[in-house]
Amino acid sequence: MRYLPLTDDDRNAMLAAIGVGSIEDLFGDVPPTARLQGPIDLPPHQDEMSVERTFRAFAARNLSPSAAPCFLGAGTYRHHIPAAVDHLIQRGEFLTAYTPYQPEIAQGTLQYLFEFQTQVALITGMDVANASLYDGATACAEAVLMSGRITKRKRVVLSGGLHPHYRATAETYCRFLGFHSVSLPPSWAGDEDPADRIDGDTACVVVQNPDVFGRVRDYSDLAQACHGQGALLVIVVNEVVSLGALLSPGEMAADIVAGEGQSLGNAPSFGGPTVGLLAARARFVRQMPGRLVGETVDADGRRGYVLTLSTREQHIRREKATSNICTNSGLCALAFTIHATLLGEAGFTRLAELNHGRACALVERLAEVPGVSLLNETFFNEVTLQLPTAAADVVERMAGKGVLGGVPVSRLLPAWPEVDRLVLVATTETNSDGDMDAFVAALRESL
Amino acid sequence: MAEPMGTISGNRGLQIEEPLIFEQGSPVKTAVDLPPANPPKGSDRLGSARRRGPIGLPGLSEPEAVRHYLRLSQMNYSIDSGLFPLGSCTMKHNPRLNESVVRLPGLGDLHPLQPVSTVQGALALIHELAHWLKTLTGLPAVAMSPGAGAHGELVGLMTIRAALESRGDPRKRVLVPESAHGTNPATAAACGYVVEAIPADARGRVDLAALRTKLGPDVAAIMVTNPNTCGLFETDMQHIADAVHAHGAFFYCDGANFNAIVGRVRPGDLGIDGMHINLHKTFSTPHGGGGPGSGPVVLSKELARFAPVAYVVEDDGGFSLVEHEMHSDGKPIGRIKGFHGQFGMFVRALAYMMSMGGDGLRQASADAVLNANYILAELRDDLSAPFPGSCMHEAVFDDRFLKDTGVTTLDFAKALIDEGIHPMTVYFPLVVHGAMLIEPTETESKASLDQFVRTLRGLAQRAKAGHCTYFHEAPRMAPRRRLDETRAARNPVLRWRPGSNPVTASKIGKAAE
Numbered sequence: 001m002r003y004l005p006l007t008d009d010d011r012n013a014m015l016a017a018i019g020v021g022s023i024e025d026l027f028g029d030v031p032p033t034a035r036l037q038g039p040i041d042l043p044p045h046q047d048e049m050s051v052e053r054t055f056r057a058f059a060a061r062n063l064s065p066s067a068a069p070c071f072l073g074a075g076t077y078r079h080h081i082p083a084a085v086d087h088l089i090q091r092g093e094f095l096t097a098y099t100p101y102q103p104e105i106a107q108g109t110l111q112y113l114f115e116f117q118t119q120v121a122l123i124t125g126m127d128v129a130n131a132s133l134y135d136g137a138t139a140c141a142e143a144v145l146m147s148g149r150i151t152k153r154k155r156v157v158l159s160g161g162l163h164p165h166y167r168a169t170a171e172t173y174c175r176f177l178g179f180h181s182v183s184l185p186p187s188w189a190g191d192e193d194p195a196d197r198i199d200g201d202t203a204c205v206v207v208q209n210p211d212v213f214g215r216v217r218d219y220s221d222l223a224q225a226c227h228g229q230g231a232l233l234v235i236v237v238n239e240v241v242s243l244g245a246l247l248s249p250g251e252m253a254a255d256i257v258a259g260e261g262q263s264l265g266n267a268p269s270f271g272g273p274t275v276g277l278l279a280a281r282a283r284f285v286r287q288m289p290g291r292l293v294g295e296t297v298d299a300d301g302r303r304g305y306v307l308t309l310s311t312r313e314q315h316i317r318r319e320k321a322t323s324n325i326c327t328n329s330g331l332c333a334l335a336f337t338i339h340a341t342l343l344g345e346a347g348f349t350r351l352a353e354l355n356h357g358r359a360c361a362l363v364e365r366l367a368e369v370p371g372v373s374l375l376n377e378t379f380f381n382e383v384t385l386q387l388p389t390a391a392a393d394v395v396e397r398m399a400g401k402g403v404l405g406g407v408p409v410s411r412l413l414p415a416w417p418e419v420d421r422l423v424l425v426a427t428t429e430t431n432s433d434g435d436m437d438a439f440v441a442a443l444r445e446s447l
Numbered sequence: 448m449a450e451p452m453g454t455i456s457g458n459r460g461l462q463i464e465e466p467l468i469f470e471q472g473s474p475v476k477t478a479v480d481l482p483p484a485n486p487p488k489g490s491d492r493l494g495s496a497r498r499r500g501p502i503g504l505p506g507l508s509e510p511e512a513v514r515h516y517l518r519l520s521q522m523n524y525s526i527d528s529g530l531f532p533l534g535s536c537t538m539k540h541n542p543r544l545n546e547s548v549v550r551l552p553g554l555g556d557l558h559p560l561q562p563v564s565t566v567q568g569a570l571a572l573i574h575e576l577a578h579w580l581k582t583l584t585g586l587p588a589v590a591m592s593p594g595a596g597a598h599g600e601l602v603g604l605m606t607i608r609a610a611l612e613s614r615g616d617p618r619k620r621v622l623v624p625e626s627a628h629g630t631n632p633a634t635a636a637a638c639g640y641v642v643e644a645i646p647a648d649a650r651g652r653v654d655l656a657a658l659r660t661k662l663g664p665d666v667a668a669i670m671v672t673n674p675n676t677c678g679l680f681e682t683d684m685q686h687i688a689d690a691v692h693a694h695g696a697f698f699y700c701d702g703a704n705f706n707a708i709v710g711r712v713r714p715g716d717l718g719i720d721g722m723h724i725n726l727h728k729t730f731s732t733p734h735g736g737g738g739p740g741s742g743p744v745v746l747s748k749e750l751a752r753f754a755p756v757a758y759v760v761e762d763d764g765g766f767s768l769v770e771h772e773m774h775s776d777g778k779p780i781g782r783i784k785g786f787h788g789q790f791g792m793f794v795r796a797l798a799y800m801m802s803m804g805g806d807g808l809r810q811a812s813a814d815a816v817l818n819a820n821y822i823l824a825e826l827r828d829d830l831s832a833p834f835p836g837s838c839m840h841e842a843v844f845d846d847r848f849l850k851d852t853g854v855t856t857l858d859f860a861k862a863l864i865d866e867g868i869h870p871m872t873v874y875f876p877l878v879v880h881g882a883m884l885i886e887p888t889e890t891e892s893k894a895s896l897d898q899f900v901r902t903l904r905g906l907a908q909r910a911k912a913g914h915c916t917y918f919h920e921a922p923r924m925a926p927r928r929r930l931d932e933t934r935a936a937r938n939p940v941l942r943w944r945p946g947s948n949p950v951t952a953s954k955i956g957k958a959a960e
Contacts, residue, residue: 001810014818018824023813023817030708036710039805046802051802055554061568063565064553065558066556084512096525097736098531098538106523109736109737131737134784135594169781175781244498246498269549272739272741272788274739295940296932304930306935308932308941314633326740330739340504341507343504345504345506380493395562396562404558415771429481
């Protein structure tokens, strides 16, 4: 039991100092009927080597994307993470620190969160960002609730291009919080016009860019249509690297941006933990949920940082709080901010171009595969292919050949048989020419 | 002329002033060498959405960036630095084995939408962790997907609401004791309920008589934190459960303090219907400056069928994932997060649990309770304790011992910073005046507790001796003196802007002299 420092001598001395005979006496407030009689039915403690072996065995039963050509996206993206990122986030002073409740000895955390807020605001083109939420889907749901607080309206229009997990999460929150959500049908054909669905009761319209089918679009007109009716435009971005190449939501006049920051600095990790991004116009800041770091000065006049505007938060306002959120994604936000810092303006825009270039190269290679067509007019690093046969079967056969060939749309939209032959294919800087050869070969053989 | 006292740079030895990244570097610099893009000719498919202007990000080289973040790290206190006795936060040691296994190829790099046939090991791992959580809590089901403790609370309340609605018996009120975490009332309100407080009795526990008078046919649930935020076990749990259930309501428990009772008390045996478990508190995953968290919710049989997707099921051929309501045998409340939960935290928590074993987890709760009681016993005469008797895994003190000294709880806490110790939780729980809530956890040695006790005793003596200026000026030796939080809230500066807020030499000079 290497994590427990007390010796039996220590324990006895401490029990004597307290004035009790045994540990059991300290559990005296627990009624005997509530106490577990006998040992718990779980295996005993194990040495470090044995635990390591167990986890290697778990890992060995999975197909590791590091060992296979991987073309999976749909909200989680595999990007190269510079070695310095993981090295720095594992420093104990970051890894094992807590919420910065004592700012004088948490300036490291507070300053990087202030830098994170600034980077997110810059990348999204918004005025302010918070210090992160759980993930993109919950950030999207919180953006919806925020729009309700701002507009005092409760009708929400969710685009058919929104990631189905984000839609489902927003719908759950809406149902329990008295919102009315209008979900447009999945828009694989790209002919959706959410502007038609705005009315005088609409709090917000939520669209995604690139949308879940990979299309990119300038939503400036939609923003105008929203604002004409007093509604807000929420733009969701779940591939944040795209913002190195695309007009930012801010430039399209979005009011709130909800995003997933996993692409910068964070491993896919089977879908979590990741880092939810939330950015908005400055005038909405007091309706923004989650933690915020602000700049101030200390008693000596030196610049420093503190958690601020906490009057919106649960520990001050309890049942009147803006949200019940307590935790943020501090360490994931740190990974994001370090990766963004390492990239800088030049690296970030180049990384985006590289991602787009790889996707263009893959699309060009698809001409070699008969029967496969491309749905997208536009895209960033992810496209939707139409196959001659059920996509889930093709992807399964490709996996059998050691290629992670894409996400069948039916996995995300099982209620829509129309999508059965569609597959989402994402390409990042991690996909080499050799990966693309393997993809094309496996796809041809699996159709 | 007097000799200058401060340094020219504003630095103090190893304590380095670090500017923002936006005040360093140059836009053309980058620390990431990328391979050439070589896109096929004429292949721009961004259409009219192509970016036209710059973003404004700063550019640093790798050595500059590494030095920046390393210096920032040095301005943080952490559990690796020393005792972190924040009550209710369970700041225990974070084993590095957890960090190493979570990064194994085949775990950390898994994509959530890989074919299920290629992630059988990951699903087996989730299933195994669920087994441990169910065994330790004595409840038959667990929803793994919530992203944090407060998120788990929300999911728990949503399942309760769904269960009541499916009975055709929607109810309006949720009862929350004053000793509950602040997230509890916020969660109940967020879930559409009217929140009513239940007072604490003189023993710092839920006032059972008051609870009984508030119960009625429109009460949906009661939310209790146990052990509660006064560090006390709620002795009447089973009576509360009986009373609540007799009125057709549900009993929800905030499991943030589960560390005190793991392996000794199963919440299911107390009559609880649902409880979230903060993996990052009880099972040692890193708190990382505030997160990420992970908040699985254990559920009774009645609530289990409302558990959100996605979840893992074991079948003949192995494991599968239920990702959509339409594929569920139950009546899920829907989806509450992207993908399948905080898998990285699952790996860490299970690695910790396997390292400790059933025997180690039982010893850990014993040591956590022993450590807290040792502090309570050693300091009872020097500080002031609001409640008689022993405590569970955290000891609460009030500010009576500071009466007429001119020193507040906050001043007292700030003085601890100069002693190289992170302050305890202050002004919480709200039911204790000037509260100081100390949770040492089981990973502190007796030597470290003794040093902590000596330090607190010494500070109490200084306060009683009237050295109040000493406390008002604390901290003196931290990277920053006391920060002006009012100014930050009144005039929010939430981001850097070009040309704003430079660290000017005059400001540093003034501070230095």
